[in-house]
Each structure stands twice: as structure tokens, then as C-alpha cells.
Amino acid sequence: MIWSKRGISVSIDALRAIQSLLPDAEIVQSxxxxxxxYGGAYGEAPCIAAAECVEGRTLRAHRVxxxxxxxxxxxxxxxxxxxxxxxxxxVPIVEGRVAAAIRVRVNRRFTTWGHRIPIVSRRLYMPLVFxxxxxxxxxxxxxxxxxxxxxxxxxxxxRHPGALRAVAFERVGRDRDEAERNLAELWCSAGDxxxxxxxxxxxxxGRVASASCAVGVIKSHQTLFAxxxxxxxxMSLRRGERSSVFAPPSTRRHSVISWYLRLRDPRGHDxxxxxxxxxxxxxxxxxSRANEISRWVLAEAAPLSLPDSxxxxxxxxxxxxxxxxxxxx
Amino acid sequence: xxxxxxxxxxxxxxxxxxxxxxxxxxxDSPVGIGTIVRVDGRRPVNGQIPRVYGIVTEGFSYTDxxxxxxxxxxxxxxxxxxxxxxAERAEIRLYSAAVLRQIPExxxxxxxxxxxxxxxxxxxxxxxRMDGYLRDGSNTGIPIGVYRAGGTDxxxxxxxxxxxxxxAAHLNITGVSGLATKTSAVEWLLSSLFAHFPDSRGSIAAVxxxxxxxxxxxxxxxxxxxxxxxxLYDKMGVPARPFENVHYYAxxxxxxxxxxTLRSNEALAHNVTPLTWGLREVLQYAxxxxxxxxxxxxxxxxxxxITRSVIDQSFTDPMLSRAHVVQSFADLEDWFRDVLRGxxxxxxxxxxxxxxATIRKVRNRLSNIxxxxxGLVTDSGPVSDLPFGEFEDRAxxxxxxxxxxxxxxxxxxxxxxxxxxxxxxxxxxxVKHVVVFVDELNKYAPGDGPDTYVRKMLLDIAExxxxxxxxxxxxxxxxxxxxxxxxxxxxxxxxxxxxPDELAAPGYAVLSPATRTKLATLEKGQLMxxxxxxxxxxxxxxxxxxxxxxxxxxxxxxxxxxxxLDVAVYRSLRARDxxxxxxxxxxxxxxxxxGDVLRALxxxxxxxxxxxxxxxxxxxxxxxxxxxxxxxxxxxxxxxRGDDPYGAAR
Ligand SMILES: Nc1ncnc2c1ncn2[C@@H]1O[C@H](COP(=O)(O)OP(=O)(O)OP(=O)(O)O)[C@@H](O)[C@H]1O
Ligand SMILES: [Mg+2]
Numbered sequence: 001m002i003w004s005k006r007g008i009s010v011s012i013d014a015l016r017a018i019q020s021l022l023p024d025a026e027i028v029q030s031x032x033x034x035x036x037x038y039g040g041a042y043g044e045a046p047c048i049a050a051a052e053c054v055e056g057r058t059l060r061a062h063r064v065x066x067x068x069x070x071x072x073x074x075x076x077x078x079x080x081x082x083x084x085x086x087x088x089x090x091v092p093i094v095e096g097r098v099a100a101a102i103r104v105r106v107n108r109r110f111t112t113w114g115h116r117i118p119i120v121s122r123r124l125y126m127p128l129v130f131x132x133x134x135x136x137x138x139x140x141x142x143x144x145x146x147x148x149x150x151x152x153x154x155x156x157x158x159r160h161p162g163a164l165r166a167v168a169f170e171r172v173g174r175d176r177d178e179a180e181r182n183l184a185e186l187w188c189s190a191g192d193x194x195x196x197x198x199x200x201x202x203x204x205x206g207r208v209a210s211a212s213c214a215v216g217v218i219k220s221h222q223t224l225f226a227x228x229x230x231x232x233x234x235m236s237l238r239r240g241e242r243s244s245v246f247a248p249p250s251t252r253r254h255s256v257i258s259w260y261l262r263l264r265d266p267r268g269h270d271x272x273x274x275x276x277x278x279x280x281x282x283x284x285x286x287x288s289r290a291n292e293i294s295r296w297v298l299a300e301a302a303p304l305s306l307p308d309s310x311x312x313x314x315x316x317x318x319x320x321x322x323x324x325x326x327x328x329x
Numbered sequence: 330x331x332x333x334x335x336x337x338x339x340x341x342x343x344x345x346x347x348x349x350x351x352x353x354x355x356x357d358s359p360v361g362i363g364t365i366v367r368v369d370g371r372r373p374v375n376g377q378i379p380r381v382y383g384i385v386t387e388g389f390s391y392t393d394x395x396x397x398x399x400x401x402x403x404x405x406x407x408x409x410x411x412x413x414x415x416a417e418r419a420e421i422r423l424y425s426a427a428v429l430r431q432i433p434e435x436x437x438x439x440x441x442x443x444x445x446x447x448x449x450x451x452x453x454x455x456x457x458r459m460d461g462y463l464r465d466g467s468n469t470g471i472p473i474g475v476y477r478a479g480g481t482d483x484x485x486x487x488x489x490x491x492x493x494x495x496x497a498a499h500l501n502i503t504g505v506s507g508l509a510t511k512t513s514a515v516e517w518l519l520s521s522l523f524a525h526f527p528d529s530r531g532s533i534a535a536v537x538x539x540x541x542x543x544x545x546x547x548x549x550x551x552x553x554x555x556x557x558x559x560x561l562y563d564k565m566g567v568p569a570r571p572f573e574n575v576h577y578y579a580x581x582x583x584x585x586x587x588x589x590t591l592r593s594n595e596a597l598a599h600n601v602t603p604l605t606w607g608l609r610e611v612l613q614y615a616x617x618x619x620x621x622x623x624x625x626x627x628x629x630x631x632x633x634x635i636t637r638s639v640i641d642q643s644f645t646d647p648m649l650s651r652a653h654v655v656q657s658f659a660d661l662e663d664w665f666r667d668v669l670r671g672x673x674x675x676x677x678x679x680x681x682x683x684x685x686a687t688i689r690k691v692r693n694r695l696s697n698i699x700x701x702x703x704g705l706v707t708d709s710g711p712v713s714d715l716p717f718g719e720f721e722d723r724a725x726x727x728x729x730x731x732x733x734x735x736x737x738x739x740x741x742x743x744x745x746x747x748x749x750x751x752x753x754x755x756x757x758x759x760v761k762h763v764v765v766f767v768d769e770l771n772k773y774a775p776g777d778g779p780d781t782y783v784r785k786m787l788l789d790i791a792e793x794x795x796x797x798x799x800x801x802x803x804x805x806x807x808x809x810x811x812x813x814x815x816x817x818x819x820x821x822x823x824x825x826x827x828x829p830d831e832l833a834a835p836g837y838a839v840l841s842p843a844t845r846t847k848l849a850t851l852e853k854g855q856l857m858x859x860x861x862x863x864x865x866x867x868x869x870x871x872x873x874x875x876x877x878x879x880x881x882x883x884x885x886x887x888x889x890x891x892x893x894l895d896v897a898v899y900r901s902l903r904a905r906d907x908x909x910x911x912x913x914x915x916x917x918x919x920x921x922x923x924g925d926v927l928r929a930l931x932x933x934x935x936x937x938x939x940x941x942x943x944x945x946x947x948x949x950x951x952x953x954x955x956x957x958x959x960x961x962x963x964x965x966x967x968x969x970r971g972d973d974p975y976g977a978a979r
Contacts, residue, residue, distance in 0.1 A: 070415040108417045302403040302414045307395045316416050323393070323419065 068299035075317030096172035335445035382456030383426030474869025497820030498795035509825025531761035547882030586897030720759030
């Protein structure tokens with residue numbers, strides 16, 4: 001690492017690798033440019049999707065019965081960091097770092113699972129077509145991820161630097177998902193795996209989606225799986241209440257069951273305050289499973305994850321995991 | 330190789346410097362304030378991996394909590410529910426350590442990042458630079474205590490050359506009454522000093538002033554030790570035994586013939602010697618007893634004249650009614666009376682340049698001395714003193730001044746210390762080094778108050794004693810109230826449990842708040858040591874002294890009651906010769922007057938003859954001896970005891 005003028009750390013080894021390939025690339029020393037200078041934002045747009053209710057006929061609020069119970073033994077999270085290190089004529093070359101870890105709770109304190117080195121990777125994300133070096137897969141030990149083509153449509157991405165950047169950043173995000181998935185699968189493959197608290201959904205992996213130990217807790221609600229009256233029910237859940245269980249539409253993903261749960265009293269707050277969506281594997285009596293898992297998740301409402309801005313929805317174990325990953329990656 | 334127990338960390342806000350660094354440890358690590366640690370650097374400097382030794386001076390712990398309010402919110406304001414939280418917050422133990430030593434010493438750099446280890450015994454030796462004086466062949470280490478942390482048990486040594494001279498000298502110990510174990514620590518250190526003072530540095534003895542109760546009255550009797558104490562003695566190689574060669578000195582009580590000491594039980598009389606001084610001994614130190622304003626140049630001249638031309642010689646003057654031989658306060662009083670009468674008769678204002686008022690004043694003051702120091706100063710002249718010139722190696726001479734008036738204490742201090750000094754200067758004391766132990770230094774060398782003779786004398790030892798082998802071990806409750814230069818000249822400073830108010834004095838500002846807190850809560854048997862070789866104060870443990878505690882001794886050996894002259898003499902003589910009987914002494918004394926008896930006793934004790942009783946008898950004036958001889962029948966009637974040398978001689 002070297003320090004640039006403004007005190008930002010620049011990965012000197014990544015830069016060397018890039019420059020060996022593209023000697024005329026411009027080094028970006030400043031902080032990441034604000035999104036709006038690139039135009040095109042990335043990420044999904046908010047939307048509402050209908051979901052089939054699997055607990056009764058209509059979605060309604062249920063009081064979680066019983067005391068919160070501390071059951072989660074591990075917390076899984078991943079982080080990603082993407083930064084434009086260089087550009088050549090506006091074509092961004094992004095260094096992406098991805099890390100994921102499971103932190104297990106021993107005597108109410110967290111340590112890294114299995115004392116294994118957590119998954120950490122550094123790769124270079126670049127549209128090789130626009131840099132005239134197609135076919136490269138590696139420079140100086142750095143894996144190259146070609147971001148020239150859109151994954152879904154297989155079409156060449158627009159040469160707009162904003163579009164290129166969005167694709168690169170999205171790929172970094174996907175790599176992170178993969179790292180998380182790998183770890184989750186590893187945990188679930190153990191015979192008598194204890195409950196694992198996963199930050200985000202679990203439907204991305206068949207093995208995880210079907211594991212009874214895996215519980216996904218989703219904090220962001222870009223897509224709301226409730227329309228019409230159901231949406232009203234979800235928005236007006238009170239603390240300690242959950243929605244009926246539903247099955248999120250599973251076009252590309254593996255089927256799971258899901259429900260909304262309110263962790264904190266939303267009075268005087270935003271409608272999403274303390275609202276999480278939980279995903280669990282299909283099987284058993286959905287109502288009692290949802291109630292039981294809700295009790296587990298409610299038990300993680302303290303300690304608070306402040307000063308994180310998502311503290312109303314973020315379990316402390318996940319914050320710990322994230323802090324740990326930031327410290328090592 | 331042991332496991333690392335911490336890692337050095339430095340941030341812009343809390344950077345490391347050449348003299349301080351920071352490290353974190355696991356929550357359950359054995360590190361605490363005063364723990365010595367070693368840092369192994371990661372990158373070589375000039376081809377050498379730097380090693381840094383430090384002592385923990387401050388500790389911090391915190392969690393990732395940004396404000397306490399977040400914790401309140403976490404538990405809905407209900408503390409009782411906090412115990413059930415699913416997880417504990419991330420928490421840190423962060424320590425600051427002061428650098429003791431860096432290797433290599435040059436270039437002196439800020440402490441590097443690295444792993445932190447608990448210092449092992451050999452690390453402690455290096456960290457405190459003890460390796461310099463513990464070498465085979467030139468070992469001048471004097472154990473003062475054991476440093477303990479984690480599994481490490483390391484003996485901490487003082488350097489004799491810096492404790493007893495000539496490089497530095499003196500030791501001062503501070504701490505609150507009863508809990509600081511000041512007196513005990515000095516007793517322990519004296520045993521250690523006697524056991525370890527290197528032969529190459531010559532002989533050493535101690536003179537202790539017992540200033541408080543029975544404190545030092547039983548140094549030759551075994552005390553109660555527990556297994557922990559014995560382990561410490563073993564570890565430090567000091568025999569857990571009371572002092573072997575102890576001599577007690579105490580003046581007589583103001584009235585009667587008992588010695589004015591708590592060690593007056595007959596069973597312990599064998600090494601107690603009366604301390605009595607005559608006119609000559611006292612006049613030399615008259616200054617001690619005369620206040621500043623008493624003693625002007627004129628009075629001084631008169632005292633000087635008396636000392637040089639009157640005492641111990643035949644003095645004649647046309648004005649006087651007769652020739653005077655002044656040998657005692659009584660003789661001196663007669664002489665004064667004669668002088669004043671002569672002046673009155675001749676209607677004169679002055680005699681030999683001395684004004685009548687000056688003569689009156691000096692007479693008043695001097696005759697007062699024998700009253701104020703009754704018991705110590707004999708009116709009639711027998712002198713019994715410390716064995717200046719015949720001091721023995723590793724012997725302890727205890728002068729009990731605990732029950733004396735302040736004047737008498739001052740006089741004893743002044744004369745004993747001055748005599749030690751004179752003899753050491755002439756190198757004929759009998760030993761090469763003397764440790765003088767003065768407890769309650771505040772009283773004798775206070776920071777404020779009048780500049781007394783005793784204070785000047787203590788200051789003189791503090792400043793020049795180390796060249797002479799005259800070493801001051803002093804103790805007091807409040808160091809800040811002691812005379813700055815007396816205390817400040819102590820090369821070694823020891824601190825026991827301290828009073829928080831005392832710790833607020835400016836002198837302690839150099840210590841970290843945590844170190845001060847530790848000092849204010851030190852257990853008995855723990856001390857903080859500052860010594861010239863140690864760049865930071867070190868905490869040690871020391872064992873109870875292996876001598877009988879004063880209070881216990883006073884219970885087991887209650888004070889002897891009032892004694893008659895006969896019994897007093899009998900006890901003194903029997904201490905030298907166990908075959909002496911009371912009957913024989915009574916017979917020898919017969920009708921002799923008290924003054925003659927005491928004089929004969931003093932002379933006998935001084936001569937230390939083999940035939941104690943015979944010499945005592947011989948030293949009594951002739952005239953009376955005849956009357957003793959006139960009573961043989963009485964002795965014969967009662968006697969016939971073969972163990973009576975007096976009876977047997979006839
Ligand atoms: N090494 C030790 N470990 C534990 N206790 C000890 C140790 N040394 C002495 N003590 C105990 O501490 C008590 C006080 O000791 P000491 O008389 O030496 O204190 P001090 O500081 O001289 O008190 P003061 O100011 O009253 O003269 C004694 O009862 C003694 O038994
Ligand atoms: Mg004491």
C-alpha cells in the first residue's frame with residue numbers, strides 16, 4: 001500500500017500489475033467520484049411483487065409467542081470493496097476486494113469460525129474489449145474478471161464509463177455473494193449444524209436453501225413481497241409481530257419460505273424501522289417454524305449495532321462480522 | 330519460546346514514542362499495572378531485531394459502544410435484562426507501557442510494532458540493567474524483593490555500589506502507618522544486605538535508632554513466618570533467621586536503675602548496655618541542646634573555654650576559693666557557683682572577658698541539660714557508650730531512644746552519628762560501612778521548621794556520607810514533608826501503601842494515575858522501588874522480617890519492673906559472666922554510694938575483663954572496700970555456694 005496525496009491507500013501491487021499491461025493507464029489517486037458524475041446508477045429499483053401465502057389464505061399479523069431465545073451459533077456476512085484504480089480514456093479498471101466470514105459465538109463473545117482464514121479475494125475487474133486485451137485472465141497474480149459483456153443478455157456493455165463501472169461493481173457484488181454462499185454451504189454441510197444467522201437471503205444456493213440450520217435475515221426491502229391489503233399488514237406490524245408465512249416467487253432461485261418480522265417499535269419512525277424479512281427452508285409446520293425462528297431473531301435485537309445506520313435491523317453478530325472483515329480486508 | 334500475549338498498536342492519536350508504547354491483549358491475559366513485558370520488533374535495525382522492554386503504567390478497556398445511551402437503548406433502560414443479552418460487545422484491553430530499555434540502545438527510536446511477551450526472569454535482568462551488576466566475579470546485587478507476574482518470578486536486586494556507596498547511596502521509604510510495612514521492609518533489607526554485601530566491598534554494620542515503641546527491640550529473636558515468606562527467603566538466598574549479632578543501648582530511666590527501654594526483661598538483658606554520657610561527651614554537642622537564640626558568640630566562647638580549659642584538669646584562678654577538677658555536672662555546678670561568688674565579692678561585671686550575664690545564662694542552660702537528659706547524662710561521670718573503634722562486621726547496634734525526651738533523642742543522634750562520621754573519616758570505626766537507620770524522618774529532618782543541628786547532620790550524611798561509607802536508611806509517612814535534600818539524596822526510594830493525599834503532592838505527578846492508584850492500594854508486603862539502574866519504578870514483594878514483631882516481643886517479654894541499684898548492677902555484670910550472683914553483688918556494693926557504684930560498673934563494663942566481679946570490686950573506692958571486708962560472716966552464713974566466685978575466692 002502507498003499513501004496518495006489525500007491519504008487514501010492505493011494498492012501498489014495492483015497498480016503495478018495494471019501498468020505492466022496498460023502502461024498508459026491513468027492512476028486515480030482521488031477518492032471515488034460521486035455517483036452522479038457517472039450518470040447511470042446501479043442497483044435495483046424499488047418494486048412490489050406478489051407472493052403466495054402458505055400460512056392461511058391471506059397474509060395477516062401474528063404475535064410471536066414465547067420469549068426470545070438465543071439459538072444462533074454463527075453469523076455469516078460478507079463485504080465488498082470496489083475502487084477504480086485506473087482508467088484508460090475513461091474505461092475504468094476496478095480493483096474489487098471481497099471477503100466473507102462466519103463468526104461463532106462462544107461464551108457470548110465472537111470468534112472466527114473454525115479459526116480458518118476467512119475467504120478474502122482481490123481481483124481486477126476490467127472490460128477487456130475496450131482495453132484491447134481480450135483473452136487475458138491474469139496479470140501478475142491478479143485474476144482478471146472481464147466485464148465487457150452483460151451477464152444476462154451477453155451483449156457488449158455500453159462504453160459509457162458509468163455503465164462500465166456499474167457492471168464492474170455489480171460483478172464484485174456477485175463475487176461476494178458467491179463467497180458468502182460457499183461459506184454457508186460449508187456450514188450447512190456439517191451433519192448437526194447449529195442455526196446460522198445469514199445476512200441476506202438464502203435462496204441463492206440449493207444446499208443452503210434446503211438446510212434447516214440456515215436462516216436468512218434480509219434488511220433491505222427493495223422488493224416488497226406483499227401487495228394490496230397484505231402490504232398494509234406488513235407496514236403496520238408492531239414490535240414482536242410477524243406476518244404470515246409466504247413463498248417468494250422463485251424464478252431463478254431455490255424455493256424457501258419467508259415472512260416479515262418487526263424487531264422494534266416503529267412508532268415515531270419510518271415504516272421500515274426494525275422490519276426484516278426472514279427466509280428459511282421449506283418443511284415442517286410453517287407456523288411453528290416461523291414462530292420459533294422469529295423468537296431466535298428477536299433475541300438478537302440487543303446489543304444494538306449502533307452507530308451503524310441500519311442498527312434497527314442489523315443483528316450485533318452481523319455488525320461484529322462486518323467490523324471483523326473490514327479489519328482484515 | 331513462550332506465546333505472545335499481546336501486540337503493539339499505535340495510532341495517530343496514540344502513537345508510540347521512544348519512551349512509551351501501547352499494546353492490546355486477550356481479555357484474560359495476566360497483564361496488570363507494573364507488569365514487565367518484552368516487545369520483539371519485526372524489522373531489523375542495523376541488522377539487529379530490536380527488543381524493547383517496558384513496564385505497564387496504564388490500562389484501558391472499552392467496547393465498540395459509541396455512547397452509553399446505546400447500551401441503555403439496547404436493554405430498554407432495564408439493567409436487569411442486560412445480563413440476558415445474546416452477545417457481549419467487542420471489548421479491548423489496551424495497555425500503555427513505559428520503556429525500561431531498548432536493545433540496541435542506539436539509534437533510539439520509537440517502539441516498533443511487534444509481538445508482546447511476558448518478561449521472563451532473564452528479560453527482567455536485562456530490562457532493569459541488572460545484568461550489569463550481577464556478573465559472576467563482580468556481583469554486587471542485593472535482593473530487595475521478588476517481581477511476580479504471570480508465571481514469572483524474578484528476584485530484583487539493588488546494586489550495592491548504589492545503595493551503600495560510593496556511586497550513590499541511601500534509601501528512603503515512605504508509606505502510611507501500619508500498612509506500608511516500612512520498618513519491616515528496612516529490617517528485611519538489612520538481613521538481605523548482611524547476607525549479600527559482597528566481600529570485595531568490605532565490612533558493614535548497622536546502627537538503628539529505635540524511635541517508636543518496641544519496634545526494633547527484638548531483632549535477635551525469631552519471628553513468625555509463613556510458607557510464602559520462607560519461599561521468598563529461599564528464592565532470594567537470604568537465611569530466614571533473626572539478626573545474629575545485635576547490641577542494644579539504652580539510657581537509664583530518669584529515676585531508678587532500670588534502663589529506659591522496652592527491652593528491659595531480665596531474660597534479654599545479656600546484650601543490653603546502658604548508654605550514659607558524662608560532661609565531656611555532652612559539652613561537645615552542647616550546641617544540639619541550645620536553641621539558636623540561646624547560643625550567641627559570647628556564650629559559645631564561654632562553652633569553648635570551659636571545654637578546653639576547665640574540664641578534666643585542675644583549674645585555678647585567683648578569684649576562686651579553691652582549685653577545681655571538673656569531671657561531672659556536679660563539679661561544673663560547684664565551679665560556676667565559685668566563679669559567680671567571686672564576681673559578686675569583687676563587685677565585678679566580667680571575668681576573663683566573659684560577662685556575668687553570659688556566665689549566668691550558660692550555667693542555667695548547662696545545668697538544665699543534666700535534668701532534661703536525666704538517665705543519659707550522669708551527674709557523676711561514668712561513661713558507657715557504643716563501641717566506637719570496635720564495631721563488628723554484620724553487627725547491628727540498636728540505640729533505643731523511643732522513651733526519651735526530644736532533647737535527649739537529639740543529643741544521642743547528634744553524638745552517635747558524629748562519632749560514626751569521625752571514626753569513618755579516620756577509618757578506625759572497626760567496619761568500613763555503617764548503615765544508619767532513622768525511622769520517622771519527618772520528625773528529625775522536616776521540610777519546614779527550624780534548622781536544627783540534627784537536621785543539618787542528617788543533611789550532611791545525605792550529601793557526603795556515601796564517600797565515607799556512612800549510609801542513611803530513613804523512613805517516614807509523608808515523603809513530601811521530609812527535607813527535600815535529605816530525601817532527594819536517597820539513591821533508592823521505596824514506597825509502600827501510600828496515602829492518597831500524599832500522592833496528590835507534586836512530587837508524584839511523574840507517576841501515571843494507574844500507578845498512583847496501585848500505590849494507594851498496595852497490599853502489605855508489596856513495595857514500589859526506584860533505584861538508579863531502573864528507569865521506571867518496579868513493584869516487588871518481600872517477606873516478613875524473620876525477627877519478632879515489636880508488639881509480640883513486648884507481650885512475651887514484659888518490661889522488668891523498678892530495680893534496686895544492687896539488682897541493676899547484678900544484671901549488668903551477669904550479662905558478662907553468668908556465674909555472678911546477686912548475693913555477691915550485694916556484698917560488693919555494701920554501703921558504697923550510688924555514684925561510686927555506677928562509676929565502677931561503667932569502668933568494668935568498658936574493660937570487659939574475664940573476672941568481672943573481681944574487677945568491679947577493685948574499681949570501687951578503697952575506703953568502702955574495707956567495710957565490705959567487714960561483712961564476710963554474712964556472706965558465709967548465706968553462702969557456701971560453690972558457684973559464687975566471690976565466696977569461693979576466700
Ligand atoms: N512482607 C510482609 N508481608 C505481609 N505483612 C507484612 C510484611 N511485612 C510486615 N508485615 C506486617 O505489616 C504490619 C506493619 O508493619 P510495620 O510496622 O513495618 O509498618 P510501618 O509502615 O513501619 O508502620 P508505622 O508507620 O506505624 O511505623 C505488621 O503487622 C507486619 O506484620
Ligand atoms: Mg514503622
